[in-house]
Amino acid sequence: MHAIAVRRGEEAPSLIEKPRPDPADGEALVRTLRVGVDGTDYEVISGNHGGYPEGEDHIVLGHEAVGVVVDANGTGLSEGDVVVPTVRRRPNGSNEYFARGEPDMAPEGQYHERGIDGAHGFMAEYFTSPAEHLVNCPPELAELGFLVEPASITEKAVEHARASRSAFEWNPESAFVLGNGSLGLLTLAMLDNSFERLYCLGRRDRPDPxxxxxxxxGVTYVDSRETPVDEVPGAFEAMDFVYEATGYAKHAFQTIEALAPNGVAALLGVPNDWTFEVDGGALHRELVLHNKALVGSVNSNVRHFERAVEAVAALPEWFTDALVTGVYGLDEFERAFDDDDTTIKTAVEFGTR
Amino acid sequence: MHAIAVRRGEEAPSLIEKPRPDPADGEALVRTLRVGVDGTDYEVISGNHGGYPEGEDHIVLGHEAVGVVVDANGTGLSEGDVVVPTVRRRPNGSNEYFARGEPDMAPEGQYHERGIDGAHGFMAEYFTSPAEHLVNCPPELAELGFLVEPASITEKAVEHARASRSAFEWNPESAFVLGNGSLGLLTLAMLDNSFERLYCLGRRDRPDPxxxxxxxxGVTYVDSRETPVDEVPGAFEAMDFVYEATGYAKHAFQTIEALAPNGVAALLGVPNDWTFEVDGGALHRELVLHNKALVGSVNSNVRHFERAVEAVAALPEWFTDALVTGVYGLDEFERAFDDDDTTIKTAVEFGTR
Structure with a gap:
């Protein structure tokens, strides 16, 4: 079967041939429909990732997939089910996090991530997966199901942020998403019903898609070149919720000043080392005196995927039409990895339902 | 009646005479038994506080009180009830935070703090308080009830920290209290039943009380002169829960490295401005990749006081005997404000039950 992989020593994805996998006990065989591309894929392609699967000289890309079950193999699934796979897998043997359905909470070394770290991804005509890591979708999501994985990331981050505010009556009205990439835009569309006022930080000039x-x-654009994150309360308003998706480390600290009293920031970016000065006294004091919280969040589990299925199904059609700027077949798969100012979200199409 | 106050322009408490207050509608009159002293009192004494009550040239000290109701004044209380007052009061009119019993979540400007900011404290022979801000204690707590307010601070911080971990199965085993002052010690005694292993950061030489x-x-002592907070995982273990009570701003940031995966730090200190370098990239990344959280916490409400009553009642006698190093009558009240290496927790005694 065809697959899209990065080979050791190369810095661009290639179309390769691999044998079609056989499902093991407890696994189903899935025919891939579409697989989305995001920033993590660029990092995997550039070699900045956790590692090739053991004994392999390549890693199959892709962690945002949707497919159709073609061999249920005795699992509870049915042939024809449209499913989305979760990303983390047991590296070897079990561990407590997988045992209780919370692989997203496993520390480093206790998971592989398909298409990212130590395990092949889903950019192939077929993939196998334990049924417990496949989440059913309505058939109508066969085309947009590749948005479920990124939406699940937001479901988890928002869940953890809300949990941190659950010991008191929190009535948030303003939300501020840092980053106008595909995840930021998807998050804004998901938050649209739960916040009165939405803001988004970017650094682009109009016209821009x-x-x-x-x-x-109806989101207010905050240009970070004019208004740094910590000046947002003066220029706009203090924010009840901040969703950080830039990976720009200064934002994580400036966010403390951007938050309203009793506010919370979910941090999702993964920056490299970077030493800089902060007024640590003022930030510490501000966290305490105004009951603010910072919550780091990575990955997501089946519960978040299930909610994400509902969230993606509820997205307005105009929005997904605008968000998904390209879906490319295997004959032009390279275009799915283009990253220019007219590209927002792309996917590779392996088949149709 | 006698009261202990700081007068404008002075930097030491004085015994003054004030008229005995009359309870207004909805208020009870309380005869004061004991009032504890803590670090916030030192700040008030040194003039580093929110402000004198309107129109006054002095502020009566004291926010950690226990007393006996002597005039229930038609409230639901009964004469003879042993009560502990909460600290925050409506500055004028109501606001949503007081209306829902969460004055601890009110932002600056929407509260006074008795004995600290804009309102007289409880270091007087009598005080009045709205009944809704008085928490009943068992009579056996007449002597130690002044520990309820500091214990309520910990109840709130732990509640908010646990809430932040409530979206997943969190089974913490290790807790690390930064600061071996009276609040740190009280917190360790309160945490004793919920954590397997307790650690405490200090910078004292033995012998030391x-x-x-x-x-x-059974708490492991971590000498910060030998082991900085961010080196604790290597020297001891990574911590599921950190309780920061030093107000030393670098600790708030080093704590991110001290936390175990999925851990949370409650920040309670109130440092002054202090600019320093951090590896903000590494800290941001660590928060995200290991699902860590920082939760600021200030003050406490009736719910926390009610739990604190139970917590203080459950403290072993040997512990409170060792913690409370002095209780002083009005004839020697200055000794309650001594702060030396043999002093841990003191109180002024205004009367007995």
Missing amino acids: TLDILDDL | TLDILDDL
Whole structure:
């Protein structure tokens, strides 16, 4: 079968041939429909990732997949089910996090991530997966199911942020998403019903397709070149919720000043080392005196995928039409990895339902 | 009646005479038994506080009180009830935080703090309080009820920290209290039943009465002069829960490295401005990849006081005997404000039950 992989020593994805996998006990065989591309894929392609699967000289890309079960193999699934796979897998043997359905909480070394770290991804005509890591979708999501994995990331981050505010009555009105990439835009569309006022940080000039989406969502654009994150309360308003998706480390600290009293920031970016000065006294004091919280969040589990299925199904069609700027077949798969100012979200199409 | 106050322009408490207050509608009159002293009192004494009550040239000290109701004044209380007052009061009119019983979540400007900021404290022979801000204690707590307010601070911080971990199965085993002052020691005694292993950061040499208490509690002492907070995982273990009560701003950031995966730090200190370098990239990344959280916490509400009553009642007698190093009558009240290496927790006694 065809697969899209990065080979050791190369810095671009290639179309390769691999044998079609056989499902082991407890696994189903899935025919891949579409697989989304995101920033993590660029890092895997550039070699900045956790590692090749053991004994392999390549890693099959892709962690945002949707497919159709073609061999249920005695699992509870049915042939024809549209499913989305979760990303983390047991590296060897079990561990407590997988045992209780919370692989997203496993520390480093206690998981592989398909398409990212130590395990092949889903960019192949077929993949196998333990049934417990496949989440059913309505058939109508066969085309957009590749948005479920990124949406699940947001479901988890929002769940953890809300949990941190659950010991008191929290009535948030303003939310501020840092980053106008595909995850930021998807998050804004998901938050649209739970917040009165939405803001998004970016550094783009109009005309720009992401800024057009912000306009259509009714989101206020905050240009970070004019308004640094910590000046947002003065220029706009203090924010009850901040969702950090830039990986720009200064934002994690400036966010403390951007938050309203009793506010919370979910941090999702993964920056490299970077030493800089902060007024640590003022930040510490501000966290305490105004009951603020910072919550780091990575990955997601089946519960978040299930909610993400509902969230993606509820997205307005104009939004997904604008967000997904390209879906490419295997004959032009390279285009799915283009990253220019007209590209927002892309996917590779392996088949149709 | 006698009261202990700081007068404008002075930097030491004085015994003054004030008229005995009359309870207004909804208020009870309380005869004061004991009032504890803590670090916030030192700040008030040194003039580093929110402000004198409007129109006054002095502020009566004291926010950790226990007393007996002597005039229930038609409230639901009964004469003879042993009560502990909460600290925050409506500055004028109501606001949503007081209306729902969460004055601890009110932002600056929407509260006064008795004995600290804009309102007289409880270091007087009598005080009045709205009944809704008085928490009943068992009569046996007449002597130690002044520990309820500091214990309520910990109840709130732990509640908010646990809430932040409530979206997944969190089974913490190790807790690390930064600071071996009276609040740190009280917190360790309160945490004793919910954590397998307790650690406490300090910078004292043996022999020292606080380190003796750590030994008797079975707490491992971490000398910050030998082991900085961020090196604790290597020297001891990574911590599921950190309780920061030093107000030393670098600790708030080093704590991110001290936490175990999925851990949370409650921040309670109130440092002054202090600019320093951090590896913000590494800290941001660590928060995200290991699902860590920082939760600021200030003050406490009636719910926390009610739990604190139970917590203080459950403290072993040897512990409170060792913690409370002095209780002083009005004839020697200055001794309650001594702060030397043999002093841990003191109180002023205004009367007995």
